[in-house]
Amino acid sequence: MAEVIVVTSGKGGVGKTTSSAAFATGLAQRGKKVVVIDFDVGLRNLDLIMGVERRVVFDIVNVIQGEARLNQALIRDKRVDTLSILPASQTRDKDALTKEGVGTIIEELSKDHDYILCDSPAGIEKGALLALYFADQAVVVTNPEVSSVRDSDRILGVLQSKSKRAEEKRDPVKEHLLVTRYDPARVEKGEMLKLDDIREILAIPLLGVIPESESVLRASNTGTPVVMDAESIAGQAYKDAVGRFLGEKVEHRFLEAQKKGIFSRLFGGRAA
Amino acid sequence: MSWLDFFRSRKPEPATADQAKERLQIVLAHERIGRTREDFLPKLQQEIVMVVAKYVAIDPGKVNVSLDRGGDMSTLAIEIDLPGPQGAGLRRAS
Ligand SMILES: Nc1ncnc2c1ncn2[C@@H]1O[C@H](COP(=O)(O)OP(=O)(O)OP(=O)(O)O)[C@@H](O)[C@H]1O
Ligand SMILES: [Mg+2]
Numbered sequence: 321m322a323e324v325i326v327v328t329s330g331k332g333g334v335g336k337t338t339s340s341a342a343f344a345t346g347l348a349q350r351g352k353k354v355v356v357i358d359f360d361v362g363l364r365n366l367d368l369i370m371g372v373e374r375r376v377v378f379d380i381v382n383v384i385q386g387e388a389r390l391n392q393a394l395i396r397d398k399r400v401d402t403l404s405i406l407p408a409s410q411t412r413d414k415d416a417l418t419k420e421g422v423g424t425i426i427e428e429l430s431k432d433h434d435y436i437l438c439d440s441p442a443g444i445e446k447g448a449l450l451a452l453y454f455a456d457q458a459v460v461v462t463n464p465e466v467s468s469v470r471d472s473d474r475i476l477g478v479l480q481s482k483s484k485r486a487e488e489k490r491d492p493v494k495e496h497l498l499v500t501r502y503d504p505a506r507v508e509k510g511e512m513l514k515l516d517d518i519r520e521i522l523a524i525p526l527l528g529v530i531p532e533s534e535s536v537l538r539a540s541n542t543g544t545p546v547v548m549d550a551e552s553i554a555g556q557a558y559k560d561a562v563g564r565f566l567g568e569k570v571e572h573r574f575l576e577a578q579k580k581g582i583f584s585r586l587f588g589g590r591a592a
Numbered sequence: 593m594s595w596l597d598f599f600r601s602r603k604p605e606p607a608t609a610d611q612a613k614e615r616l617q618i619v620l621a622h623e624r625i626g627r628t629r630e631d632f633l634p635k636l637q638q639e640i641v642m643v644v645a646k647y648v649a650i651d652p653g654k655v656n657v658s659l660d661r662g663g664d665m666s667t668l669a670i671e672i673d674l675p676g677p678q679g680a681g682l683r684r685a686s
Contacts, residue, residue: 368619373615375658375659375660377659389653392657537608538608540612542608
């Protein structure tokens, strides 16, 4: 039986897709059988971030509508062999997704995977609700910024009331806070919400803090999940978060502004 | 870290924006076609399976379609598992 993990936020553009790709790849690199599903029907992007956009033949809507079998729609990653991607449809709208259809897909994937990651679209409409409905665990992606924190709080409320676990009065969805685009220099200057403030307000266990990093854009340019970039501090932070998720004790890193030495000042060194 | 390492690690990163542009050009060219013309792949696959099934007993689940979209050329590979001589019940041509 697989664990279903939704990567969600309420607010748009905070790093859900970046985190889904990194997390799925990170778990697969640890030998887990992982499938990552793009729930952003109409605006698919996970395929680009995973670098498989040229290989998409069928998508989740084709499977729900019986036009393709699930194993025909899954794209197997060429770099990590325990990882596959189920793309969203680019041409239909969110109404093409149904609870029954998604339920059947998740049930089938459960049989031969350890983790099913659901990359949620922004908002709290149908697509986002379906992405979180079957979740056992939730990674709530939050930026150090007021509207993002508020929307995260809102989505936590939705998880607690509208998920299948909530409806069936089972144990609640296990919640994890993932703070992304954290810029310690700006936090130190008092321009950005502090990690402790976010933790105090949302009051859910902290899974990781991903620093703002230029390597994320480089990763999306090339279609390589940032966790594969060993030099990248964001990639390393994702790797740490995966370790914590698997129950390891890993210290949080990159929480303080890097003191610039004379050389990096001279050469204009930036966060990798 | 030795001095040499310091300078080695400073070698300029290859720029990746060109790669981003090329990937986008390819994927968008294909998506724009899809906007005016209905996606024919599901139907194409169904029809191929039907034709093959007329001649051999195949499992429709064992039909794999893979695609690689390119700028000048795309390749579509359709892979069908045919049952072995026992399972197929091949009749000798008379
Ligand atoms: N740690 C980071 N450092 C720098 N840029 C980042 C970081 N994380 C994400 N980004 C950038 O933020 C933007 C939004 O990221 P992403 O697409 O992952 O967000 P999203 O939550 O999936 O968005 P949407 O709500 O539209 O689905 C992208 O341009 C991405 O490159
Ligand atoms: Mg996204």
